[in-house]
Amino acid sequence: MSTESYYVPHQSRWPILASIALFLMAMGAGGFINNLSAQDGAGFSGIILLVGAGLLAVILIGWFRNVINESRAGMYSDQMDASYRWGMSWFIFSEIMFFAAFFGALFYVRTLAVPWLGGEGDKGVTNMLWQGFEAQWPLMTTPDMEAFPGPKAVIDPWHIPLLNTVLLLSSSVTVTLAHRALKQNNRDWIVIWLAATVLLGVVFIYYQAEEYVLAYQELGLTLNAGIYGATFFILTGFHGLHVTLGTFMLLVIWFRVMRGHFSPKQHFAFEAVSWYWHFVDVVWVGLFLFVYIL
Amino acid sequence: MGTLEQTVETEVHHGPARGITRWLYTTNHKDIGSMYLWFSLLMFLLGGCMALTIRAELFQPGLQLMEPNFFNQMTTMHGLIMVFGAVMPAFVGLANWMVPMMIGAPDMALPRMNNWSFWILPFAFCMMVATLFMEGGAPNFGWTFYAPLSTTYAPPSVTFFIFAVHMMGISSIMGAINIIATILNLRAPGMTMMKLPLFVWTWLITAFLLIAVMPVLAGVVTMMLMDIHFGTSFFNAAGGGDPVLFQHVFWFFGHPEVYIMILPAFGIVSQIIPTFARKKLFGYASMVYATASIAFLAFIVWAHHMFTVGMPLAGELFFMYATMLIAVPTGVKVFNWVATMFRGSMTFETPMLFALAFVVLFTIGGFSGLMLAIAPADFQYHDTYFVVAHFHYVLVPGAIFSIVAAVYYWLPKWTGNMYNETMGRWHFWLSFIGVNVTFFPMHFVGLAGMPRRIPDYALQFADFNAVASVGAFMFGLSQLLLVYNVVQCIRVKRPATAEVWEGAEGLEWTVPSPAPYHTFAQPPLVK
Numbered sequence: 001m002s003t004e005s006y007y008v009p010h011q012s013r014w015p016i017l018a019s020i021a022l023f024l025m026a027m028g029a030g031g032f033i034n035n036l037s038a039q040d041g042a043g044f045s046g047i048i049l050l051v052g053a054g055l056l057a058v059i060l061i062g063w064f065r066n067v068i069n070e071s072r073a074g075m076y077s078d079q080m081d082a083s084y085r086w087g088m089s090w091f092i093f094s095e096i097m098f099f100a101a102f103f104g105a106l107f108y109v110r111t112l113a114v115p116w117l118g119g120e121g122d123k124g125v126t127n128m129l130w131q132g133f134e135a136q137w138p139l140m141t142t143p144d145m146e147a148f149p150g151p152k153a154v155i156d157p158w159h160i161p162l163l164n165t166v167l168l169l170s171s172s173v174t175v176t177l178a179h180r181a182l183k184q185n186n187r188d189w190i191v192i193w194l195a196a197t198v199l200l201g202v203v204f205i206y207y208q209a210e211e212y213v214l215a216y217q218e219l220g221l222t223l224n225a226g227i228y229g230a231t232f233f234i235l236t237g238f239h240g241l242h243v244t245l246g247t248f249m250l251l252v253i254w255f256r257v258m259r260g261h262f263s264p265k266q267h268f269a270f271e272a273v274s275w276y277w278h279f280v281d282v283v284w285v286g287l288f289l290f291v292y293i294l
Numbered sequence: 295m296g297t298l299e300q301t302v303e304t305e306v307h308h309g310p311a312r313g314i315t316r317w318l319y320t321t322n323h324k325d326i327g328s329m330y331l332w333f334s335l336l337m338f339l340l341g342g343c344m345a346l347t348i349r350a351e352l353f354q355p356g357l358q359l360m361e362p363n364f365f366n367q368m369t370t371m372h373g374l375i376m377v378f379g380a381v382m383p384a385f386v387g388l389a390n391w392m393v394p395m396m397i398g399a400p401d402m403a404l405p406r407m408n409n410w411s412f413w414i415l416p417f418a419f420c421m422m423v424a425t426l427f428m429e430g431g432a433p434n435f436g437w438t439f440y441a442p443l444s445t446t447y448a449p450p451s452v453t454f455f456i457f458a459v460h461m462m463g464i465s466s467i468m469g470a471i472n473i474i475a476t477i478l479n480l481r482a483p484g485m486t487m488m489k490l491p492l493f494v495w496t497w498l499i500t501a502f503l504l505i506a507v508m509p510v511l512a513g514v515v516t517m518m519l520m521d522i523h524f525g526t527s528f529f530n531a532a533g534g535g536d537p538v539l540f541q542h543v544f545w546f547f548g549h550p551e552v553y554i555m556i557l558p559a560f561g562i563v564s565q566i567i568p569t570f571a572r573k574k575l576f577g578y579a580s581m582v583y584a585t586a587s588i589a590f591l592a593f594i595v596w597a598h599h600m601f602t603v604g605m606p607l608a609g610e611l612f613f614m615y616a617t618m619l620i621a622v623p624t625g626v627k628v629f630n631w632v633a634t635m636f637r638g639s640m641t642f643e644t645p646m647l648f649a650l651a652f653v654v655l656f657t658i659g660g661f662s663g664l665m666l667a668i669a670p671a672d673f674q675y676h677d678t679y680f681v682v683a684h685f686h687y688v689l690v691p692g693a694i695f696s697i698v699a700a701v702y703y704w705l706p707k708w709t710g711n712m713y714n715e716t717m718g719r720w721h722f723w724l725s726f727i728g729v730n731v732t733f734f735p736m737h738f739v740g741l742a743g744m745p746r747r748i749p750d751y752a753l754q755f756a757d758f759n760a761v762a763s764v765g766a767f768m769f770g771l772s773q774l775l776l777v778y779n780v781v782q783c784i785r786v787k788r789p790a791t792a793e794v795w796e797g798a799e800g801l802e803w804t805v806p807s808p809a810p811y812h813t814f815a816q817p818p819l820v821k
Contacts, residue, residue: 005400005815005816006399006400006401006480008321008400008401008405008812009321009405009406010321011311011315011316011319011320011321012319012321012406012409013318013319014406014410015319015406015407015409015410015412015413016318016319016409016413018410019410019413019414019416019417020417022414022417022461022464023417023418023420023421023461026417026418026421026454026457026458026460026461027421027454027457029457030421030453030454030456030457033453033519033523034450034453036523037522037523038450063406079479079480082479083403083404083475083476083479083480084404086403086471086474086475086478086479087403087404087407087471087472087475090470090471090474090475090505091467091471093505093506094467094471094505094506094508094509095509097505097506097507097509097510098509098510098512098513100509100510100513101509101510101512101513101514101543101546102513102517104542104543104546105513105517105528105539105543108536108539108542109534109535109536109539112536113531113534113535113536113538113539114534116536117531117534117536121606129531130531130532139534142527142532142533142534143531143532143533143534144532144533147532147533148527148530148532148533148534222525223520223524223525223526224525224526224527225533226527226533226534226535227527227528227533227534227535228534229526230517230520230526230527230528230533230535231528233526234516234517234520234526234528
């Protein structure tokens with residue numbers, strides 16, 4: 001443990017402003033979604049949501065700029081660095097648990113709930129609600145096909161998803177190559193490998209969008225298509241959002257490298273983003289396996 | 295705890311800023327701790343008023359004061375406010391104040407994020423309380439918000455409830471990350487893990503639980519949002535989903551949440567009892583291991599909340615036996631507290647009184663928990679007032695008493711003044727009697743079959759309910775003594791010494807009272 005003094009920032013207005021922005025977003029989103037469901041037209045709440053989101057973006061840019069400047073001014077000791085490392089690690093752990101909730105839901109319905117609906121198990125009453133319902137996975141025929149019309153087909157894992165797997169796995173390699181270049185202080189190659197990583201991320205998102213269009217327009221695989229569609233979209237959707245955020249983070253790092261930030265010794269922001277990127281990658285492997293293939 | 299080198303430098307380079315911006319922009323762990331504690335007190339009084347509304351309606355059978363729907367809103371909001379607004383922020387506030395001082399750190403690891411964690415909360419609760427005034431009323435489905443009550447049959451305000459829960463989750467996760475990073479990274483030289491005060495240990499484990507389960511809560515409310523507004527069928531069997539899935543995911547969060555509300559309490563009591571028994575804590579290492587075991591078991595017992603919902607027999611048995619296992623580490627703790635007091639030089643100041651009441655009354659709550667853990671017996675107890683009695687015994691004379699004990703214990707350190715001991719004792723005895731008069735009869739009506747969450751009840755339950763209502767008002771009103779005592783402690787100069795308590799040990803007692811705005815800019819050396 002170091003004995004040099006630990007940097008405690010003076011007052012900051014970012015936290016209270018960010019709380020206000022978050023509040024506006026939550027109020028706006030709540031009103032917006034409620035109006036949407038009641039088919040009332042968005043009204044003011046859509047605007048409040050946008051203002052909140054815009055404000056939060058501006059605040060986060062300002063807050064991060066603040067932190068970057070402090071770091072570049074050499075105000076952070078090794079101990080501060082360790083705090084950021086712990087912080088990022090536990091943040092990623094919380095993200096893992098967020099996905100665990102949805103994976104847990106998927107496993108529960110696949111192995112227990114749907115078979116029970118189809119009459120499996122020793123209770124003998126489980127098939128009473130929808131007699132004749134047959135358990136299957138992917139669930140193509142839902143118990144109530146009028147309320148939840150099941151999909152005509154599901155996504156073929158060996159086309160777009162396989163391509164996306166290749167894309168994302170290679171992006172994990174390129175980000176590692178960028179890190180190696182950074183440690184060797186090979187600035188040109190950092191830029192190139194990071195650009196490749198961002199590009200792979202963007203192409204992944206593009207194909208994911210293509211897949212959604214295919215699902216909605218051709219396969220009848222929608223949010224409303226019963227439990228298969230629900231678990232499919234919540235898992236791939238949140239993963240897609242995380243890839244988008246990760247790509248954005250990589251882009252920020254890319255710009256910072258271009259501006260001459262980071263040294264071979266001190267570059268935690270880079271590492272944090274690459275940790276995040278690997279995490280997103282690992283989640284994808286889980287998705288590919290349990291959502292698409294099996 | 296080893297002896298401390300008395301070369302603690304308390305460098306005072308700048309004091310607090312003036313005016314409101316001190317609180318809005320602060321990065322100081324003491325300011326943020328104070329804000330958490332005041333916020334929690336406010337929520338405690340608000341949630342308490344709702345509890346008294348409930349007890350007023352239940353004073354007599356029949357509907358006297360309110361519509362059943364409003365009664366349901368009161369039980370829902372009372373539970374949510376007490377869990378997320380009163381108990382959790384109070385513990386985070388105590389952690390903010392005490393953890394850096396107990397481990398010899400200059401502040402929390404990430405001070406700006408610390409302030410963000412706090413300031414999200416008032417906004418989140420504004421939004422949640424605002425649902426009371428929305429069309430269709432506030433959430434009325436109970437604090438556990440089971441689907442389909444909270445999806446198909448929910449009032450429109452449920453959307454705002456969902457986003458409020460998201461905000462609380464963000465706040466809790468950031469707060470917990472900060473506490474973990476502080477404990478793991480900012481300990482003074484020589485403060486090894488097995489020298490950490492027990493309050494710090496319990497909070498380390500609590501923070502881990504928070505980071506593990508708050509995202510699961512976010513996941514379950516997100517699935518609700520999707521079911522309500524975007525046509526999914528997670529909790530709807532018509533689409534192949536399952537309402538029971540909601541309960542599984544919710545209780546995977548919910549059971550560790552219960553320990554999030556009690557582990558820091560164990561830590562507090564483990565600080566207070568040695569001080570007033572003037573003996574070292576008996577079995578320090580076993581306390582640490584017991585806490586870790588409880589945290590581990592927290593993840594594999596969730597379905598004991600759902601014995602009656604329909605589960606395979608193997609599931610019922612697994613969750614029954616796993617739950618009973620929790621009694622082992624908890625028993626270790628209770629025996630350790632008792633052994634600490636054995637042949638100690640005991641005195642009974644207010645913090646000690648609350649801590650002692652905690653040991654006795656929490657144990658009663660633990661035993662009724664064991665009764666509920668027995669699956670076949672639970673078929674009888676489920677959703678009765680016996681359950682209400684059980685969890686109020688662990689939360690009120692458990693979590694709340696420990697928080698009150700902590701406040702009296704550390705108040706002189708925070709304000710620099712002694713509180714009024716006589717009034718503290720009055721507060722204790724009135725609370726102690728009030729709590730038992732309120733919740734003990736609930737065991738009886740519960741065993742006799744009175745269902746929970748109901749505004750009206752059969753005549754045979756009338757007497758015990760009237761008694762419980764009288765007790766509730768007694769308990770509720772006596773909390774005003776605490777408010778008065780705290781305010782007086784800040785205003786009336788009755789200077790406290792640095793050590794405050796004769797038998798107190800730990801770094802926080804080596805700094806002056808009140809603790810300077812910045813403590814340990816240079817880390818102290820712990821031998």
